[in-house]
Amino acid sequence: MTENPTPSSTSPDHDLLTLLGDWVPRQRWYAHKGSAAEVVRLERSDLDESGVAQLLALTMRSGAGPGGETTVYAVPVTLRPAPDPDLAHALVGHLPAGPDGAGDPAWVYDGPHDPTWTWALRALVLAEEGVGDAAFGAGGATADGGLVVPLEARARVLTGEQSNTSIVLTGTEEPIGPPVIAKVFRVLNPGDNPDVVVQTALAEAGCRRVPRPAGWVDGHWTGAEGARVQGHLAHLTEFLAGSEDAWKVASAAAVAGRDFSVEAAELGRATAEVHATLARTLPTVPATAERLAVLADGLHARVDWAAAAATELAGLLEPAHARVEAVRSVQAAPDLQRVHGDYHLGQVLHSAERGWVLLDFEGEPLRPLAERSEPDLALRDVAGMLRSFDYAAGSATAAGGAGEAAAAWATAARDAFLQGWSEVSGVDPRRTGSEAATLLAALELDKALYEVVYEVRNRPTWVSIPLTAVRRLLA
Structure with missing residues (x-):
C-alpha cells in the first residue's frame, strides 16, 4: 500500500x-x-x-x-x-x-x-x-x-x-x-x-x-x-413526512396482541412488486447449478462459523449442514436479480398515501460493496423479513407478554407476508417440499445462525429468539 x-x-x-x-x-x-x-x-x-x-x-x-x-x-x-x-x-x-x-x-x-x-x-x-x-x-x-x-x-x-x-x-x-x-x-x-x-x-x-x-x-x-x-x-x-416506521408499527401490534395479518400481507405484496420491477429493470443471471453450488458452499461456511462461535448450537451442526446442502439439488431456481440485501421491518415505512415504502438499498453495510451489488435470490429478502417478524414478537415477550401468544402472532404475520408475496410473485414457498421452500428454509437458517452469534456476543437475553427459529427450521 x-x-x-x-x-x-x-x-x-x-x-x-x-x-x-x-x-x-x-x-x-x-x-x-x-x-x-x-x-x-x-x-x-x-x-x-x-x-x-x-x-x-x-x-x-x-x-x-x-x-x-x-x-x-x-x-x-x-x-x-x-x-x-x-x-x-x-x-x-x-x-x-x-x-x-x-x-x-x-x-x-x-x-x-x-x-x-x-x-x-x-x-x-x-x-x-x-x-x-x-x-x-x-x-x-x-x-x-x-x-x-x-x-x-x-x-x-x-x-x-x-x-x-x-x-x-x-x-x-x-x-x-x-x-x-x-x-x-x-x-x-x-x-x-x-x-x-x-x-x-x-x-x-x-x-x-x-x-x-x-x-x-x-x-x-x-x-x-x-x-x-x-x-x-x-x-x-x-423524505416521507408523517410516515410510520414499520418496526414500531409491528412491534406495537405484537405488544398489544393485535393481529397484524392484513398489514403483513400488504407488505408481502409490496415487497414482491419491488422484486418484480427490479427483475424487469436491472440485469438478471440464471441460477445455474454452479451458482447454487457456490451458494451452498457459503451457507456451509456460515454453519461452521456459527457453531464455532456459539456453544448454544451444539448438537445442531449435522442437521444444519443437511438443510443447506439441499440447496445444491434445486433444479429450477428463479433467476438471480438485484435485491434489497438487508431487508427487515426497520427498512420500511408506512405512508398514508403510498402504503408500504422500502428504504435503504445499500445491502449489509459491512459487506464489500462489490458483493452487495451482485444479483441474488429474491427469497433472501423474504427470509430477512420473516426473521424480523420473530423479533417484533420478541419485543412483546420482553415487555412481559406471554410467549405462546407472541409466537402465535409471529406465525400469523409470517404466513400473511408469504401469502401476499406469493400472490404477486407467483411462487409460494409455503408449499412443503417445493424448491422455493428448500431455498427459503436455507436462507432463513443462514440469517438465524448469524443472529444467534450476534445475540450471544451482544444481547444474551435475546438469544432464545433466533435459537428457537433455528430449531424450528431444522425440525
Missing part, C-alpha cells in the same frame, strides 16, 4: 489528525469498535469559498500493525475561527494556533449539524459542479425528473442511524416542496452505491414503493489500497 506519512508536529494537519484519530472511533458509524485505530491518511477539500465547510476522507487502520483492516471514512466538518454556542452539541474539538503563532486557532464541528455545511452540500448538488482536485474531490448531480433540492432549508440530523448520517432538509421559501433527506455515506467504498443505483432505477420505472430521488454526490479519493478510486458520497431522496 502507498500512503501519505503521518504529518509531522509542525504540519498544519497534525493537530487535526490527532483530533480526528480520537473522535472518529467513538462515533456510531465507526466500523471497527473496540479495536485500536491508527490514522493512515487525511485528504480534504473545501465545499465553499470560505473554506469553513470541508469534506475529509480519513483512512484508518484497525488493529495494530500492517495486518489490520484499512477503511476510508467520509468526515464532513466545519472549521470556525470562534466557538459557536448553537453547535456545542456537535463540537469535535479545538485546534490551537500553530507554533510561533503560525496558523489561526479553529473550532471543529461535525458538519451535518452545521447549517453552513448543509448549505454547501445543497449548493454542490444544485450547481452540478465539482470541488477539490485530481487527488480528492466531489461533484453533485440532480436526478432527472426528481424532487427539487431546496437551497434555503431547515436541517436536522436524524438520530439512531448506525452506518451513515441522514439530514432532513425542509424548504423555507415559497413554493415549499416536499422535504428531502440527504444520506451521507460514512464508510467510503469504490464503485456505485446500490442505494443510489437501485432506488433510481425503481423510481425511473415508475415504482411508488421507494422514495423519489432528488440527487447525489459522487467523488474520488485515495482508496484503502492506495490507488485513486471513485464512488458515491451522499444520496438525496424524498
Whole structure:
C-alpha cells in the first residue's frame, strides 16, 4: 500500500489528525469498535469559498500493525475561527494556533449539524459542479425528473442511524416542496452505491414503493489500497413526512396482541412488486447449478462459523449442514436479480398515501460493496423479513407478554407476508417440499445462525429468539 506519512508536529494537519484519530472511533458509524485505530491518511477539500465547510476522507487502520483492516471514512466538518454556542452539541474539538503563532486557532464541528455545511452540500448538488482536485474531490448531480433540492432549508440530523448520517432538509421559501433527506455515506467504498443505483432505477420505472430521488454526490479519493478510486458520497431522496416506521408499527401490534395479518400481507405484496420491477429493470443471471453450488458452499461456511462461535448450537451442526446442502439439488431456481440485501421491518415505512415504502438499498453495510451489488435470490429478502417478524414478537415477550401468544402472532404475520408475496410473485414457498421452500428454509437458517452469534456476543437475553427459529427450521 502507498500512503501519505503521518504529518509531522509542525504540519498544519497534525493537530487535526490527532483530533480526528480520537473522535472518529467513538462515533456510531465507526466500523471497527473496540479495536485500536491508527490514522493512515487525511485528504480534504473545501465545499465553499470560505473554506469553513470541508469534506475529509480519513483512512484508518484497525488493529495494530500492517495486518489490520484499512477503511476510508467520509468526515464532513466545519472549521470556525470562534466557538459557536448553537453547535456545542456537535463540537469535535479545538485546534490551537500553530507554533510561533503560525496558523489561526479553529473550532471543529461535525458538519451535518452545521447549517453552513448543509448549505454547501445543497449548493454542490444544485450547481452540478465539482470541488477539490485530481487527488480528492466531489461533484453533485440532480436526478432527472426528481424532487427539487431546496437551497434555503431547515436541517436536522436524524438520530439512531448506525452506518451513515441522514439530514432532513425542509424548504423555507415559497413554493415549499416536499422535504428531502440527504444520506451521507460514512464508510467510503469504490464503485456505485446500490442505494443510489437501485432506488433510481425503481423510481425511473415508475415504482411508488421507494422514495423519489432528488440527487447525489459522487467523488474520488485515495482508496484503502492506495490507488485513486471513485464512488458515491451522499444520496438525496424524498423524505416521507408523517410516515410510520414499520418496526414500531409491528412491534406495537405484537405488544398489544393485535393481529397484524392484513398489514403483513400488504407488505408481502409490496415487497414482491419491488422484486418484480427490479427483475424487469436491472440485469438478471440464471441460477445455474454452479451458482447454487457456490451458494451452498457459503451457507456451509456460515454453519461452521456459527457453531464455532456459539456453544448454544451444539448438537445442531449435522442437521444444519443437511438443510443447506439441499440447496445444491434445486433444479429450477428463479433467476438471480438485484435485491434489497438487508431487508427487515426497520427498512420500511408506512405512508398514508403510498402504503408500504422500502428504504435503504445499500445491502449489509459491512459487506464489500462489490458483493452487495451482485444479483441474488429474491427469497433472501423474504427470509430477512420473516426473521424480523420473530423479533417484533420478541419485543412483546420482553415487555412481559406471554410467549405462546407472541409466537402465535409471529406465525400469523409470517404466513400473511408469504401469502401476499406469493400472490404477486407467483411462487409460494409455503408449499412443503417445493424448491422455493428448500431455498427459503436455507436462507432463513443462514440469517438465524448469524443472529444467534450476534445475540450471544451482544444481547444474551435475546438469544432464545433466533435459537428457537433455528430449531424450528431444522425440525
